């Protein structure tokens with residue numbers, strides 16, 4: 001980040017370039033980003049953060065692109081954060097996402113950002129919540145976050161968004177069998193995408209019986225736009241519930257938990273490098289390792 005951070009930031013007038021610099025500083029957890037983060041966390045910003053998770057190839061990026069199209073029709077400004085599962089930024093997934101977002105590339109009111117998960121144990125990058133705050137502060141009232149659902153990541157994104165979508169699609173093999181039971185309960189809406197494909201009706205029916213309430217299951221065809229307006233309406237309907245004090249406190253607690261885990265993981269990995277793992281049983285080595293962690297800040 002080239003420029004110093006002024007004591008009071010005019011969030012609404014940040015240039016795209018400046019916004020990009022701030023995002024990089026936040027993502028890389030640079031020391032100079034601390035003031036920005038503190039300022040961002042001092043208030044609740046208008047807008048809604050939507051988490052989109054689901055197995056690879058279920059159509060998350062296409063769905064997000066369709067949602068962006070619908071939101072733009074409503075003159076909303078949209079920020080998209082794609083969490084890149086590969087640490088290599090030039091990886092296929094990243095490029096693919098970018099290509100799918102191309103139709104919005106020249107739209108100044110759509111900001112697309114890809115971030116790497118890097119060393120965060122496959123979880124959502126810790127900075128994702130602050131990036132969403134920054135985008136909302138800058139006037140992107142809708143922030144859509146894409147993460148590939150694999151185990152922990154799914155529940156991680158739930159904690160960081162106001163509303164979460166779990167995307168499923170027919171013809172992906174037996175991902176559905178591997179569906180963690182928990183995610184169906186914590187995701188606000190379950191989207192059966194590729195409704196134009198064989199097996200979609202059956203998949204929807206199955207998910208409806210599994211989900212706590214069948215009306216939380218919606219069908220979309222992201223490529224044609226069918227069901228997208230209805231999905232947006234359903235997302236909007238969750239808004240009041242998520243604005244409650246209890247809900248905010250729970251989200252905050254989950255965010256702190258995620259950050260604490262990231263810190264612990266880093267310290268653990270650092271200590272593990274020098275640890276004697278050969279003495280005693282593996283259990284004893286693990287106990288010693290935990291005991292050796294520094295807990296002062």
Ligand SMILES: Nc1nc2c(ncn2[C@@H]2O[C@H](COP(=O)(O)OP(=O)(O)OP(=O)(O)O)[C@@H](O)[C@H]2O)c(=O)[nH]1
Nearest residue numbers: 055056057058059060061062148193194221222223
């Ligand atoms: N037939 C059909 N194909 C779709 C639909 N939505 C997405 N696709 C296709 O499915 C493929 C995967 O879509 P993506 O949007 O890249 O899926 P993704 O979930 O973002 O994939 P990853 O980011 O790799 O996890 C692409 O070829 C899309 O064109 C749909 O509603 N119907």
Ligand SMILES: [Mg+2]
Nearest residue numbers: 060061097146
């Ligand atoms: Mg994608």
